[in-house]
Amino acid sequence: MTTPVSPLAPAVIIEPTPIPGVRLATRACGVRYQQRTDVLLALFDPGTTVAGVLTQSATRSAPVERCASGLRGGSARALVVNSGNANAFTGLRGVSSVENITVAAAAVAGCEPEEVFVSSTGTIGEFLPDERITGPLPDMAADARPDAWGAAARAIMTTDTYPKTATAETEIGGVPVRLSGIAKGSGMIAPDMATMLAYVATDAALPAAVLDALLRPAADASFNSITVDGDTSTSDTLLLFATGKAAHPAVTSADDPALAPFRAALNGLLLDLAHQVVRDGEGATRFVEIRVCGAETARAARRIGLAIGNSPLVKTAIAGADANWGRIVMAVGKAGEKADRDRLAIRIGGFQVCEAGLAVPGYDETPVAAHMKGREILIEVDVGIGGGAATVWTCDLTHGYIDINADYRS
Amino acid sequence: MTTPVSPLAPAVIIEPTPIPGVRLATRACGVRYQQRTDVLLALFDPGTTVAGVLTQSATRSAPVERCASGLRGGSARALVVNSGNANAFTGLRGVSSVENITVAAAAVAGCEPEEVFVSSTGTIGEFLPDERITGPLPDMAADARPDAWGAAARAIMTTDTYPKTATAETEIGGVPVRLSGIAKGSGMIAPDMATMLAYVATDAALPAAVLDALLRPAADASFNSITVDGDTSTSDTLLLFATGKAAHPAVTSADDPALAPFRAALNGLLLDLAHQVVRDGEGATRFVEIRVCGAETARAARRIGLAIGNSPLVKTAIAGADANWGRIVMAVGKAGEKADRDRLAIRIGGFQVCEAGLAVPGYDETPVAAHMKGREILIEVDVGIGGGAATVWTCDLTHGYIDINADYRS
Numbered sequence: 164m165t166t167p168v169s170p171l172a173p174a175v176i177i178e179p180t181p182i183p184g185v186r187l188a189t190r191a192c193g194v195r196y197q198q199r200t201d202v203l204l205a206l207f208d209p210g211t212t213v214a215g216v217l218t219q220s221a222t223r224s225a226p227v228e229r230c231a232s233g234l235r236g237g238s239a240r241a242l243v244v245n246s247g248n249a250n251a252f253t254g255l256r257g258v259s260s261v262e263n264i265t266v267a268a269a270a271v272a273g274c275e276p277e278e279v280f281v282s283s284t285g286t287i288g289e290f291l292p293d294e295r296i297t298g299p300l301p302d303m304a305a306d307a308r309p310d311a312w313g314a315a316a317r318a319i320m321t322t323d324t325y326p327k328t329a330t331a332e333t334e335i336g337g338v339p340v341r342l343s344g345i346a347k348g349s350g351m352i353a354p355d356m357a358t359m360l361a362y363v364a365t366d367a368a369l370p371a372a373v374l375d376a377l378l379r380p381a382a383d384a385s386f387n388s389i390t391v392d393g394d395t396s397t398s399d400t401l402l403l404f405a406t407g408k409a410a411h412p413a414v415t416s417a418d419d420p421a422l423a424p425f426r427a428a429l430n431g432l433l434l435d436l437a438h439q440v441v442r443d444g445e446g447a448t449r450f451v452e453i454r455v456c457g458a459e460t461a462r463a464a465r466r467i468g469l470a471i472g473n474s475p476l477v478k479t480a481i482a483g484a485d486a487n488w489g490r491i492v493m494a495v496g497k498a499g500e501k502a503d504r505d506r507l508a509i510r511i512g513g514f515q516v517c518e519a520g521l522a523v524p525g526y527d528e529t530p531v532a533a534h535m536k537g538r539e540i541l542i543e544v545d546v547g548i549g550g551g552a553a554t555v556w557t558c559d560l561t562h563g564y565i566d567i568n569a570d571y572r573s
Numbered sequence: 574m575t576t577p578v579s580p581l582a583p584a585v586i587i588e589p590t591p592i593p594g595v596r597l598a599t600r601a602c603g604v605r606y607q608q609r610t611d612v613l614l615a616l617f618d619p620g621t622t623v624a625g626v627l628t629q630s631a632t633r634s635a636p637v638e639r640c641a642s643g644l645r646g647g648s649a650r651a652l653v654v655n656s657g658n659a660n661a662f663t664g665l666r667g668v669s670s671v672e673n674i675t676v677a678a679a680a681v682a683g684c685e686p687e688e689v690f691v692s693s694t695g696t697i698g699e700f701l702p703d704e705r706i707t708g709p710l711p712d713m714a715a716d717a718r719p720d721a722w723g724a725a726a727r728a729i730m731t732t733d734t735y736p737k738t739a740t741a742e743t744e745i746g747g748v749p750v751r752l753s754g755i756a757k758g759s760g761m762i763a764p765d766m767a768t769m770l771a772y773v774a775t776d777a778a779l780p781a782a783v784l785d786a787l788l789r790p791a792a793d794a795s796f797n798s799i800t801v802d803g804d805t806s807t808s809d810t811l812l813l814f815a816t817g818k819a820a821h822p823a824v825t826s827a828d829d830p831a832l833a834p835f836r837a838a839l840n841g842l843l844l845d846l847a848h849q850v851v852r853d854g855e856g857a858t859r860f861v862e863i864r865v866c867g868a869e870t871a872r873a874a875r876r877i878g879l880a881i882g883n884s885p886l887v888k889t890a891i892a893g894a895d896a897n898w899g900r901i902v903m904a905v906g907k908a909g910e911k912a913d914r915d916r917l918a919i920r921i922g923g924f925q926v927c928e929a930g931l932a933v934p935g936y937d938e939t940p941v942a943a944h945m946k947g948r949e950i951l952i953e954v955d956v957g958i959g960g961g962a963a964t965v966w967t968c969d970l971t972h973g974y975i976d977i978n979a980d981y982r983s
Contacts, residue, residue, distance in 0.1 A: 222906030222914045252902045254915060254931035287899025288932055397906050475802040475885070475970075476978055483979030489697025492662045496632030496807050504632045505664060521664035522698055560885075562975050568886055569893030569971075 168324045171442035171450050171538060171558070176316075179330035179343030181309035182364045184208035184406025188303040189311065189318035192295045195247030195285060200318040202296050204303045205242040205362070206272055211406045213239035213280070214374035216382045218399035224251035225261045226281045230400055233280050237371025239404050240274035243281050243296065244319050244360065246347075250283040250291040251397040260293040267297035271304035282400050284347065284359050285321050316345035319360055322567060323347050327439040333428035336421045338411035340367045342432050348391070348440040361386065361401045361436055367425060368407035369414055376417030377426055378403050385433035388465060388555045390472045391444035403429075441556045446563025449481055451540040451556065457508075458551035463500040467546060468555035470498035478560035484535040486528055488516045495546060506547025513541065578734045581852035581860050581948060581968070586726075589740035589753030591719035592774040594618035594816025598713040599721065599728035602705045605657030605695060610728040612706050614713045615652040615772070616682055621816045623649035623690070624784035626792045628809035634661035635671045636691045640810055643690050647781025649814050650684035653691050653706065654729050654770065656757075660693040660701040661807040670703040677707035681714035692810050694757065694769050695731050726755035729770055732977060733757050737849040743838035746831045748821035750777045752842050758801070758850035771796065771811045771846055777835060778817035779824055786827030787836055788813050795843035798875060798965045800882045801854035802974070813839075851966045856973025859891055861950040861966065867918075868961035873910040877956060878965035880908035888970035894945040896938055898926045905956060916957025923951065 185207055189200040215234045217227050233239065243264050250257045261281050268279045283291060316326030327346040334340055344363035369377075382401055414421060442450050453471050458464035471477055474494040480487040488509050495502050505520035512534025515523050534540070540559075595617055599610040625644045627637050643649065653674050660667045671691050678689045693701060726736035737756040744750055754773035779787075792811055824832060852860050863881050868874035881887055884904040890897040898919050905912050915930035922944025925933050944950070950969075 218906075220903070220906030221908070221910070221912045222902050222917065249899070252899060252914065252917070252927070252931060254929065256931065287902055288927065289899075397903055475974070479975055479978035482975065485979065489659070489662060489699075492632050492697055493630070493807055496628075496630030498631070500631070502631045504662065507632065507662070517662070517698065519664065521662060521666065560975065561979075562972050564885070565889055565892065565970065565972050565975060568889035569895065 169443045169447055171447055172325045173439065176313065176326055177328050177330055179312035179328050179345070180332070180341050182341055182343050182406060183366045183408035184211060185364045185404070186307035186309055187311035187315045188307040189314045190299050190303050192245070192299055194245050194292060194295050200314065201246045202299070203244040203315045203318040204268070204300060204307060205315070206304060206307050207239050207241065207404055208406055208408070209240065211239045211404050212237055212369060212371040212374055213402060213404050214371055214378045215400065215402040216378060218397060220397045222252065222397050224249055224283065224397045225253065225257040226250055226283045227398060227400060229261045229265060229281045230402065233277055236277045238278050239280060240278040241268040241272040241280070242362065242402070243268050243279070245283050245296055246319050246321050247285040248283055248289055248291045249285050249287045249398050251287040253288065253290055256290055260291040263293045263297055267300050271300050280402060282360050282398065284319065284398050287397060312343050312345060319345065319347045321347065322445060323443050325443060327436055327443070329432045329435040331428040331432045333424045335367055335409065335411035335414060335425050338409055340365060340409045340411060340425060342428055344432055344436055346436040346440055348443045359399055363432065364404040364406065366408040367405045368409060368411065369405045373414060373417045374403055374405055377422070377429055381430045381433045384430060385437040388553065389437045389441045390469055390555065390557050391441065438556060441558050444558035445567045446561040446565070447558030448561055449538055449540050449559045451481060451542065451558060452554060453557065454543045454554045455546065456552040457545040457547050457549065459501045459549045460551040461553050462551070464551040464553035465555060466500050467495055467498040467502070467544070468553050470494045471542065471544065472555050472557035475560055478557070481535070481540055482559040482561045484532070486511055486516070486531040486535050491542065491544065495544060501548045503547040508545040508547065510543040511535070511541070579853045579857055581857055582735045583849065586723065586736055587738050587740055589722035589738050589755070590742070590751050592751055592753050592816060593776045593818035594621060595774045595814070596717035596719055597721035597725045598717040599724045600709050600713050602655070602709055604655050604702060604705050610724065611656045612709070613654040613725045613728040614678070614710060614717060615725070616714060616717050617649050617651065617814055618816055618818070619650065621649045621814050622647055622779060622781040622784055623812060623814050624781055624788045625810065625812040626788060628807060630807045632662065632807050634659055634693065634807045635663065635667040636660055636693045637808060637810060639671045639675060639691045640812065643687055646687045648688050649690060650688040651678040651682040651690070652772065652812070653678050653689070655693050655706055656729050656731050657695040658693055658699055658701050659695050659697045659808050661697040663698065663700055666700055670701040673703045673707055677710050681710050690812060692770050692808065694729065694808050697807060722753050722755060729755065729757045731757065732855060733853050735853060737846055737853070739842045739845040741838040741842045743834045745777055745819065745821035745824065745835050748819055750775060750819045750821060750835060752838055754842055754846055756846040756850055758853045769809055773842065774814040774816065776818040777815050778819060778821065779815045783824060783827045784813055784815055787832070787839055791840045791843045794840060795847040798963065799847045799851045800879055800965065800967050801851065848966060851968050854968035855977045856971040857968030858971055859948055859950050859969045861891060861952065861968060862964060863967065864953045864964045865956065866962040867955040867957050867959065869911045869959045870961040871963050872961070874961040874963035875965060877905055877908040877910050877912070877954070878963050880904045881952065881954070882965050882967035885970055888967065891945070891950055892969040892971045894942070896921055896926070896941040896945050901952065901954065905954060911958045913957040918955040918957070920953040921945070921951070
């Protein structure tokens, strides 16, 4: 099955800047897909620290458990990712596949198994032919080079219609620091964790605990604030590696004011990647930003935003360019958070649609309907209770989603 | 827009048995639809008791608030239902429309306003032209007759492709008792409350408190255990009226053993109506029963079942007759309830697909694939934790759902 590139794709796929201390290699190993790269090996220089956010699924995969274990150590030397097979729900044999890959990667990286991170994405419930991955690893290590980020993004794609890449330059204490990252979508996208796979590296020199403290809020405001279908993968993994090659002044706390530019750059890069994931949502034809304010708390606002963003009735209305704001009211009502029906206000595309519990006097749908026909939809909701605000992003629900998912394995 | 009748519709639409003490009238009032009936008036003889279950939506409609108020009194003499306009999110004017209908119905029924129940279903956020309903009420009251249940079911339809009716005969203390009911779907179907509208009447003589105690568990096991799209209406209403015309021995407690047959009949009738709602789910081509066992509690089992039943990825796989059980594992994982990945077992169509955390040895997909091509799909999941069990019902997610909902208002 070939799917055309999403109409919401970025005009240009950025080639991320190389990160000193990171080398990448990709290969067509035939794990499942033929005639395309499907395995990524990333090698990190000694001293690289790592933090991560993993799926909250109760049935998370063996590779995710490997990552969870590695994150406790906080040190990373190798990452192996394959696409086409998720190695999820494969029992002890799945665990043993992860072991095999870990041992093989540790050998080529010259590191401890605890410093190896493994991800798999694709079909659930089929045994991973791990020898197709472990066999080529030595050759891949020999080929690894710093300028292969774009290739890396392509190797981890499944139903993605374009590779997701991002890069940023910032500074810590006046010393330049770089960040580069890749991600993949594009179904099973919902918070906890939101994207299936995302990897970011920086040459900043930051202890794992500091990285972790920076990463969690950034993930909440990006990957945990997007949704395509409300389904949560068993494999969701976001990892942030810091090689420490940049010679900036030492930082020992996430609260250090010198981290402000880095924090902003990290937040921006994760949000960029998260948006790219939404823009490649299966069958997506419109990108939707939902801003919620007036909720009891920020958390309540996010839940309301996600209730709107996950509602099939809202998403199909958007697909049909139908300014059916009644469905937004419905979704606010079902979110399980406080809302005041008679103080609720909604704007679509910047146009006030309703306020104080009913349609605005003389409501003219014409400009709203014109906005709904565009590629970028903005929905603003004030639920009239308190000061909590949050923004979430989603896409519409179209025939394309059904086409892709009613026959994914064929 | 005309939609063909659901392929899952019952072969025959039952005409419910008249219930002594209940008279019904329907009329084409042009509230929104043209050339079809869209208003139902039900009149109940003095002494009729009532219980109900209403939507948990935080943005519930003015008619639902009227019902909530009426249920506190426990006495019913009239019910007015219109289709085409939900009178939801219409502010004070919506409240005043409900008032107008209530006062007009109380006049024709010769009762207190507190004994009038009002429901509206259809588009949200538009003012209800209530004069089109109140005007004809006196004529409708004059026309009301006991044998109009089928017509009543048709008058409350919106996107339903067939009317939902059910009827049952049972006994209390050896005296025959009848139950008849109607319901409507068919989008925005999810628990709390699950169907948009359902009305059941019986000639049993039961205090409102007893009716309530019987109705709540019956609703949990039926309307609160079905889902079409996970969206919850602002108007969901289930009402149970008891006219007291049957001359059975007095019952003053829901625990009275004499109620056992009545309870079973009520449970069965609600389940029948709930299934009919699912079978008319927008775009549905397959009816899906999901039995969950081994959960921590019955409540956890139901949540897991609904996570499976609401998953767009599971539902599109079913639409495509794809036995993609990995998506079931995913949905179990995201339900937020305890599950043991390595003890999880799944059967589809009675065939063991996986157990102890992986595909069964020598798994043959052929019979499972054949089952998936049918109209009735059975999924059984043992999550391997405890003794909690529940069954939920849903339908597949197809192009038809998108067709209907991307352009509902046009």
